[in-house]
Amino acid sequence: MxxxxxxxxxRISFNNNVDYCVGTGRLGLALTKEYLKELEYVQKLIGFSFIRGHGLFSDDVSIYHEYEEDGVTKVEYNYTYIDRIFDSFLKLGIRPYLELGFMPEQLASGTQTIFYWKGNTTPPKDYKKWTDMVIALLEHLKGRYGDEVSSWPIEVWNEPNLPGFWYKADMEEYFKLFKETFLAIKNYDSRFKVGGPAICGVKDKEWIEAFLEFCKKEGLHPDNITRHHYTVEMPERIGHYDYSKLEDSEMRFANLQSTRDIVDSFDEFKGMPIHLTEFSTSYTPRGVIHDTNLNAAYLARQLSRLGDVNEAYSYWTFGDVFEEQGVPNSLFHGGFGMVAAGNIPKPTFWTFYFYKQLKLFGDxxxxxxxxxxxxxxxxxxxxxxxxxxxxxxxxxxxxxxxxxxxxxxxxxxxxxxxxxxxxxxxxxxxxxxxxxxxxxxxxxxxxxxxxxxxxxxxxxxxxxxxxxxxxxxxxxxxxxxxxxxxxxxxxxxxxxx
Missing domain, CATH: 2.60.40.1500 (Glycosyl hydrolase domain; family 39)
Structure with missing residues (x-):
């Protein structure tokens, strides 16, 4: 006892920002009935402010199109699907956290893709066309939803330190993408909050330091630093499933502190907010631990301390409608979601619900x-x-x-x-x-x-x-x-x- x-x-410092943001599978999945049922359930019981997912510019959302007219290549945009997706989000009381990616095939400089749904992960062949596309979208969103769009957070790309997500994990090329995108957005409307480099795991110290050195040299001041946070060792794959051992939670908290220390070591960036735009235990969508009570208990400790050095943190993901490694084979398949098909809440769902209740109770x-x-x-x-x-x-x-x-x-x-x-x-x-x-x-x-x-x-x-x-x-x-x-x-x- x-x-x-x-x-x-x-009076103990405790930043309980549990309901700030939640992750999702690629945005195109929001066109499906089951996806919206799960999101409605999550929003009714927890209620997140923002939602972040991949594939904003991927071809299944169909925003970017090139065509030839009189021997000249021209560009047009199609917002039919993204309007339908974002209308659904706002109806459920949640707003987009805009992750800018992946590359439309017609704008891509290469053919490398990732995932079952083939998101293109190469740089743009023309940076002016890329930034024009970004600004045109922001302009369209402001015209449709009003001035509040300028409060929607923006993140440039996803995990460029991993070669699968960014061709050859080319740091210099990513920094160029960030600079061109950041300057274009700020020139359009300086109120937008733009962050990066959205890294995950590999060489995190090297990437954060180099990114801040680059920003310092170029006179850029990101609005926040973004990174990801997963807490398992390399999984063992058996059949369709990944079996992982949890890492020591103190070691993982120390890793988060190291990012805070790096940011604060720059006078120009000291105190800059850090957003964990993805966090979970296992980093695979077949990670069987996601469906367990142990996952719920481990994340309870994480949620008690993630706010110590991070302004915001976003769980990956709200639901099991998710197709990175293909369509799920079974009800409980180790999916990232806190809710399984049929609106079945996993134990982890209640950990988040409890923290939201704690926030509503008092601070x-x-x-x-x-x-x-x-x-x-x-x-x-x-x-x-x-x-x-x-x-x-x-x-x-x-x-x-x-x-x-x-x-x-x-x-x-x-x-x-x-x-x-x-x-x-x-x-x-x-x-x-x-x-x-x-x-x-x-x-x-x-x-x-x-x-x-x-x-x-x-x-x-x-x-x-x-x-x-x-x-x-x-x-x-x-x-x-x-x-x-x-x-x-x-x-x-x-x-x-």
């Missing part, structure tokens, strides 16, 4: 450690407790309150009470579950709600929480006012024979 006294006078953090975070308003508390270990844990918290009765409400997600993966497995792992099977699996995907009445004496209330392995628990402790009807006696009711 771990006993903890919560000091209500504590005065009075306690935080490696396994819990607690906030306070007046004499009420809310908190999240998680257990990444293989053994159950028991924790007792003493809260400073006024005397009287308090109601304790808990919502628990663990391998026993909220584990749709296990139910799916137990009924035979149906790859394509029927409507009846889907409802059954979904019935096992909700938190277990518990409650108790605590009697506070000497301005203290003590609550004990038992959290099973790989569990996440959300609780609220607030003043209880009993308003029984005439003649109603609860104790008599439950003891009546």
């Amino acid at each position: 771990t006993r903890i006294k919560v000091d209500s006078s504590n 005065t953090c009075v306690y935080r450690d490696d396994n819990s975070v607690i906030v306070k308003r007046a004499d009420e508390y809310a908190g999240i407790i998680w257990n990444m270990d293989e053994e159950d844990i028991s924790r007792e918290y003493e809260f400073e309150v006024f005397d009287g009765q308090y109601k304790l409400v808990t919502k628990t997600v663990d391998e026993d009470c909220c584990n749709p993966l296990k139910l799916w497995h137990d009924i035979g792992e149906p790859a394509y579950p029927t409507a009846e099977e889907t409802q059954l699996i979904k019935s096992a995907a909700n938190p277990l709600v518990g409650s108790d009445v605590l009697e506070a004496t000497s301005s203290k209330a003590t609550a004990k929480f038992d959290v099973k392995k790989h569990g996440v628990m959300y609780f609220t402790l607030s003043k209880r006012t009993a308003t029984p009807d005439r003649g109603y006696d609860y104790e008599k009711v439950v003891s009546f024979h």
Whole structure:
């Protein structure tokens, strides 16, 4: 048993920006019914402000077109699909975080592509046509949606430090792309916030330092630095699936701190916001850990500290409609999404839901450690407790309150009470579950709600929480006012024979 006294006078820095942004599969998938059903579900229960995905300029969205007229090559733009996509986003209360990529085939300098859907990852053959396309889109969006578009964040490309995402991982060529794009956007409307270099993992220190040196030399001042954050070792591929071991969370936090330290080492850029425009555990869309309770517990710790050195962070992704390695083969296939097909919430979904509830409750953090975070308003508390270990844990918290009765409400997600993966497995792992099977699996995907009445004496209330392995628990402790009807006696009711 771990006993903890919560000091209500504590004021602990805690940037809970859980609902700022969420990731998505390529934007073209937003034209499908299942995609929008999953996004609507996520927005109804959590409600993110922005959504970021690949493929804004890929050919399935069909914005860029070249044609020949009188022997002259001309350019025209088609916004039919992007309007439909963004209209759907705004209807659901979410706005685009504009990742500029990939390259339209007619504008590409090469034929290299990535993913099942063949996003072109080569530089433009003509930088003027590239920047014209970018500005024309921004102008169109402002004409359609109004001046608010200038508040939509912009990121130049995706993971150029990886040769699959940017031809030969050519640093110099990416810096040229960033400069030309940044200057064109700022010249059009300086209010747009433009960031980069959107790197992931490989040579991150080298890339961040070189990018800032380049910006310093060229007199550029990005509005934020963007990078990605994944937390598993190299996976083992078996059949369709990737099996990964989680990395030590302290090591991963140290890696994030190293980026903060590099940025702050430049006088010109000290304090510049850092956006994690993608983060998760596994970096593959067949990463089986994504569907587990362990994933939910590990990310609970991540969310408690990601805001320490990053202004914003975006989970990759909200739903399982995703096709980087092809159309999923089964319901639970290790997809990135926090929601599976049929709007089945995975345990990780509830970790994000709990952090959103914590944010709505209040922003005065009075306690935080490696396994819990607690906030306070007046004499009420809310908190999240998680257990990444293989053994159950028991924790007792003493809260400073006024005397009287308090109601304790808990919502628990663990391998026993909220584990749709296990139910799916137990009924035979149906790859394509029927409507009846889907409802059954979904019935096992909700938190277990518990409650108790605590009697506070000497301005203290003590609550004990038992959290099973790989569990996440959300609780609220607030003043209880009993308003029984005439003649109603609860104790008599439950003891009546």
